[in-house]
Amino acid sequence: MQGNHTLCIAPTGTGKTESAMLPVFHKLLREKRDGTGSGKGFRALYITPLRSLNRDILSRLEWWCGKLGLTVGVRHGDTKQAERTRQSKNPPDLLITTPETIQALFMGKNLREHLKNVRYVVIDEIHELAGSKRGAQLSVALERIVEQSGEFQRIALSATVGNPDDVARFLCSRRPYHLVNIPAAPRLSIDVKYAGGEFSKQAKFVSKLIDKNESVLVFVNTRTTAEALGQQLYDRGDVEVHHGSLSREVRIEAEEKFKDRRIKALICTSSMELGLDIGHIGHVLQFGSPREVSRLLQRVGRAGHRLDTVSRGTILATGFDDLVESLVIAKKATSNECEDVVMPVNAADVLANQVSAMALEYGEIPQERIAEIVGRSAVFSDYDALLEKVFSQLEYHRLIRRESGTVIRTGRCRKYMYSNLSMIHDEKKVKILDILTRRIVGTLDESFVISWIHTGAVFVTKGQLWQVITVEDGMVKVEPAVRVKGELPSWEGEQIPVPYAVAIESGKIRRKRKLGKYPADRLSEDFISGFLKGMDDSRSPVASDMLMTIEHYDEGVVINLCGGHKANEALGRLVSILLSARFGTTVGVEIGAYRILLRLPREIGAVDVLETLNSIDPEHIQGLLGIALKRTAIFKWKMVQTAKKFGAIDADADYEKFSMHRLIDLFDGTVIQEEAFRELFINYMDVASAGEIVRRIVSGELDMQIAPLSSLGREGLTSSRDMIPPPATDKAVVNAVKRRIEDDNIILFCMNCRKWKSKTVVSRVPDDDIVCPVCGARLIAALKPYEEHMIDTARKKEKGADERAIEVRMLRNANIVLSSGKKAVRAFAARGVGPDTASRIIGTFKDGDEFYLEILKAERNYIRTHRFWN
C-alpha cells in the first residue's frame, strides 16, 4: 500500500491477485484524478509465466476495471493483430502479458513510447520464473523499462519457496523490499498411502478416493501415466485428462467441465500447478512421489481454496523407493522445509540475447551503458570479462558491430530477435518416415536427432526398432530393424529430479527403519518393513545414507546410492568416464535417484567400479566431467541450444547435409561452450553434492560394499541414458579387429596324413591342443579360404619346383601352429600374413591387445605393398 517493493508469498487461492492489484488500482485512480497520471501509455504491467494464466487473470480483473473505469488489455503470442494495433494506438492502463511479449514491446516504436509511463509492475508466480533463464531475461528487461520510465513499484506473488529473500532480491536487486510471508504448512493435511505395486490396484484406489470426495484433482508426473490412468478410469464417465500434449480446445473443455461440476475428477500433469481458476477442489491426489517438497505444496495447495479451510491431499506411492521418498517429502512439507529456488547467475546466452535486444532498441548504445543496465539486475555479477566475450562472439556471428566502444545493430539483429524473444528452447519436431510403408510413424525431438541419429543408427520408438537410412528433407527416413547389439538410445526428456536432501533422508529411513515422525499408515509401514526384511533374509546389505552397495547384474553393475538424480548423474558419468578411459570401451550409463546402472563389457566388474570410486579426487570432479562431457549426447544437445541463443545457428536451421558433431567442435573454447557447461553443471548435475559424496567415501563415513543383485538393485530405473565413448579409440579398433578375426573362416589341414581337412571359424578352433582326428598328429596348417587350392598341391604325389615351395610354406605354417597353437591360427587368419610374418609377430612375445596391434601393423604393411594391384 505504501509503495514499497513487495514480495508476497502465499499459498494459491488466498486471493493474492486481488490483494496485489487493489492497492495498484487505488493509486491508478488517484493519479488519474490528480492529473499526475495523464499521458498515453501502459501504467501497470501484470506479468505471468503462462498465456492461459493471462486469460484467467484478465477475466478476473476485467470486472474490477469495469467498475473502476480503468482500461485493461492482454497481449501475448495468441493476441490477434487487430487487438495489437488497438493497443499500440490506445494503450490500456493495465497490460497483462508474458516475459517474452515484454521483449517484443521494446521493438515497436509506439509500444516503446508507451513504456515511458509504467508506474507499477506485478509479477505473478515469480517462483516459476526466478529459477530459469526466462527469469534472468525478465530481470534485465525490468532494468530496461527503468531506462524508459524511471523507477516503478515492483510487486511479486510467489508460492512457498525455501529462500524468500533471494527471490525478493531477484525482483528488486539492490533496492529495499518488503516481504509478506504466509506459510502454507498450517493449512495442510497430507497422508501417504500404498495400495500395492500393480497399476490396476492403484487405479482402483484412485477410483475409490474419487467416490469418497466431492471433487478431486489427480496429479501425475508424466503424460504417459496421465493417459494410462485416464484409460483405466474412463468407464466411470466422470473423469477427464488434462496435459500439455492435448490441444488447447480439449484442455479448456476439460477445465470447464470440472468447473461446472459435470465431472468429478481431473487427471493432470504440472499443467494444473499454477493458479488457474477451475472452481472448488475438494481433495488433491498425488499419484506417485511428487519428487520435490515445493511441488507437493503447490499441488496440494490447490485443494480447499479459501483462507479458512485446510488443504487436504493424499500421496499414493507406487513402490518401495517411491513410498519412502513420499514419506520424507510429506514430512518436509508439513514442517515447511521447501527447496530453494536457484537463480541462474551470469547466464551468457541471456546476456547475448539482451545485448542484441538493446542494440536493436537503441540502434547504437555505448558499451558502458549496456554494462550499467545489466549490472543493475540481480542475475549478473562480476561480469566484465563475460560481457566482453559475449560482445566479440556476437560480432563474430554478425549480430552487432562495435565502433570505439559503441555497440551498433546489424541487419541480422532484428531477424534474430524476432525468432529469439524467448529463452525457452522450442524443440523442432522431426518426422520419422518408414520408407517401406511410406508412412510417418512418429516424431523425434530435434535434439535427439542431432545427438543420436546418423545413418545406420538404431533407435526405439513406438515400441519398435528402427534403423536410420538417411536424414533428408527434414525427415528421418527409417526402416524396421532387427535386433541390434549394444545399448539403444531412448530419449526420456527432462523430468523432475529428486533433490539430494530428499534422497539422503530416504537413505536414513532405510538404515534406521523408524517411521515415527512420518505420516505412514499401517499398510505402508508393513510394506516397508516387509521389503527390508526380505533384503535381510537374502543377506543383502541395504544401501542407505551411510552405505553404498555395488551389485552385479547380467549386463553390468548397479550402484545403489541415495544421492538424488543430479548428484547421481554427476557421479555416474564420472565413474563411466574413468572406466571407459581405463578399459578403452564404451560404458552405458543410466541414472536414477537411488541407483546408477552401468552397462559394461564382461571384463569389467564390481571390483573395478569400487576401485574407480575410491580413486576419485573430489577436487577434480568438475574438470574431469568437463573433458568427458564433450563427447556425450547431452552436451551436444545443449551446445546446439546455446548456439541458437547466440545467433550462431538460426532457430530453423537445416544442417542435415553437414556433420553436426564436427560443427560443434568449431565452438570449442568459445563463450557458447562455457555457457553450455555452466548450465549442465547447474541444471543437470549436482557437482557439489557429488563432491560431498566422494568426500564421505574418502573419510569412510560412506561405506562401500560389493553384493549380489538384490531386490533393491533390481527396482526399475526411469531416468536419462547416455553412453560414454572411450577417449582413445585404439583399444576399440583392436576390439573390432579381434572380433573380425574370431569370425574369420579358416581351413585346418593335417600336414602329416594330408587327409584331414576342416573348414571352421577361428573362434571354434580349440584353445590348447590342435590335433588331427584322423592320425592324431599335431602338424596342422591353418589356411585362409583363398589358399584352399594349396591343399590339392600338397596332396600331389609328383611336385614341380613351385609346388614344392608351396608345400614348404605349408609345413612352416603347420610348425608355427604346432609351437604356438591358437595364437598362430589367429595370426594366419589375418590378411596377408604368411609364415614369415606370423613367426615375426609371434616372436615379439606379445599378448592380448599388443598381439593384435602387431597383427594390425602387419596388415597395414601388406596393404601398402601388395593389396591394391593384381
Add this chain to the structure above:
Amino acid sequence: MLSSCRRIYTPPVTVFYINIMKPEFIPKGPAIVIEEDDRRILVVADTHFGAESELKRRGVHIMSNTPERLLRLLECIEVSGADLLLLLGDVKHSVPVTSWQEMKEMPDILTAIRSKIDLKVLPGNHDAGIERFLRDDEILPRNGVMINKTGYMHGHTFPSTDITGGLIIAGHHHPVVNLYDDVGCFMRGAPAFVLAEIDDGSMNMKDCRPGTRVLFVPAFFELAGGMDVCELKKSGLSPLSRCIIEDTADVFLADGTYINTIGGISADKSD
C-alpha cells in the same frame, strides 16, 4: 620338437604383379598417395571449399574454415613428397552459382597449391563453374581418366569405358564407418576408405569390362556429413556404389587400419 624359427629358404610364391602400385595413407587428410611407375600422386577428394556460405544460408553462421582446411592440404602435400596433386572433384561447393565466398577464396587457394605442386582436377557435381579458376590443362574429363594403370574419377557419373576393368579411385561418397562394441557405438562417423569389387553385370553399362574394382576415398572436408559404409550400396548414390559387392568390400580407417569387410561390419552390428 620342431622349432618355429627354423630357417627354411622360401622363394616368393605370389608373383602375379609386374608393377607394384603402392598406396600410402595420410591420416591427417584423409588422403592417399599412389606410387606407380616412379610417379607419386597425392589423391584428395571432396574439399568443398566455400561450403560455409551454404551453411550460412541454411542458418548456421560460422566463419570460413578455408584457412584451416588449406593449411591441412598444404601439410599433406609436404609430407607426401608427391609430384602431382589429384583433386577428385567437389573442390568447391556452391552450385549452380559460384558463391561470393568462392570468388574471393578460390584464386588464393589454387595459387597456394600451385606454388607447391602440380595440380589436376576431376570435376565433380559441385564443380560447376570451376573452369574460371583453373588452367585448361588442369581440368580432366568428368567421367574419369587413366593415369599409369589406375583410373580416377569423381564418382557421380558412369565411368568411361577406358578406366573400367581395373582399379578406379573415386570420391563423391564421403564414406564413414561407425563401429560398435559390446555396450554401444564407440566410433562414430570415422572417415573410411572402401575397396570394393564391382558386379559389372548389374552396372547397366554397355562396355563395362570385367574385373573392375573401386577405391572410395573419404571426404577431406571436415564438416562433411558422412555415408555409413553399410549404407553405401543401398544409398544408390552413384552407378558405382550401386554395384559394389558388399561381402568382399574392404573397409580401412584413414591410417590404413583394416577393419573388416562391409558384409562383416553389417553382420557384427546385427548379431
